Amino acid sequence: MLGLLLELVVFVGDDMQRRLARDDLTAARAGVLWALRARGPVTQRELATALAVTPRNVTGLVDGLAAAGHVTREPHPTDRRATLVTLTPAGTRLVERLEDEQREFAGLLFDDMPAERLDALGGGLAEILERMRG
Amino acid sequence: MLGLLLELVVFVGDDMQRRLARDDLTAARAGVLWALRARGPVTQRELATALAVTPRNVTGLVDGLAAAGHVTREPHPTDRRATLVTLTPAGTRLVERLEDEQREFAGLLFDDMPAERLDALGGGLAEILERMRG
DNA sequence: CGGATATAGTGAAGCCACTGCACTATGTAG
DNA sequence: CTACATAGTGCAGTGGCTTCACTATATCCG
DSSP: OHHHHHHHHHHHHHHHHHHHHTTTOOHHHHHHHHHHHHHOSEEHHHHHHHHTSOHHHHHHHHHHHHHTTSEEEEEOSSOTTOEEEEEOHHHHHHHHHHHHHHHHHHHHHHTTSOHHHHHHHHHHHHHHHHHHTO | OHHHHHHHHHHHHHHHHHHHHTTTOOHHHHHHHHHHHHHOSEEHHHHHHHHTSOHHHHHHHHHHHHHTTSEEEEEOSSOTTOEEEEEOHHHHHHHHHHHHHHHHHHHHHHTTSOHHHHHHHHHHHHHHHHHHTO
């Protein structure tokens, strides 16, 4: 049972990595994009706490995304120490496409699954997640 | 639903990483230990194909494990190019303890879960895994 | 106002996982 | 005995991640 779960974890992780790689993205960089999508322009500090990584690390991630044109550093309107990391139009399009692909993927996995089984699965996953938080 | 799954993936992954870190291990190094546990002394080449990584990478991983005393490089009895990576007694004890911890963890997650829900969960996970292979 | 202190970001250095390429030593087939 | 294949590793480079030190700016308070 745990074996099944771990196998799934590895499988999903690898699959996601392959998908992202097709857009020259990595999990970490995609995480930044995702956070920006959810929160709008934010400070690197905010990104650091949101992603639970070092501010120094955010610098590097943003460097990469900026080089790829997905993101720009804008001056913060009131705090001249800070920079606002902002999605470019291209970056926004990319995130939206990733969201579409993800929806498509979810459809592939769950769409023609009997509602009963789907509910059972959801309940089981939720319960595991709950227990793991303890 | 997919969100739930992804959350679980991240959670399980992080948790595992933390566990391994307590023994100064990483996922990659633990994978080597695990493979050795399952197959006994093997060639680095075999490890490379078993773990689906470059032979070059195995060299580094084995270096690390050897430095920590979990593993030794023994000469291959017939092929003088090859080295047999072998678990030391300490390494074996470590892997066994990891297995115990994993069993304990599994117990924490599943032990007092009603059999019905457990079955449903197992079936759901298996089906997802099945679909993902396509 | 002015000095102490906190904060945002980055350079430098370093660890780990991973890769490709080049090279040595050895095995193997013809 | 000569080709060619194979096992392992040095070298170089990428990416994610960390800590420490440092600059620039903000803020708080006497």
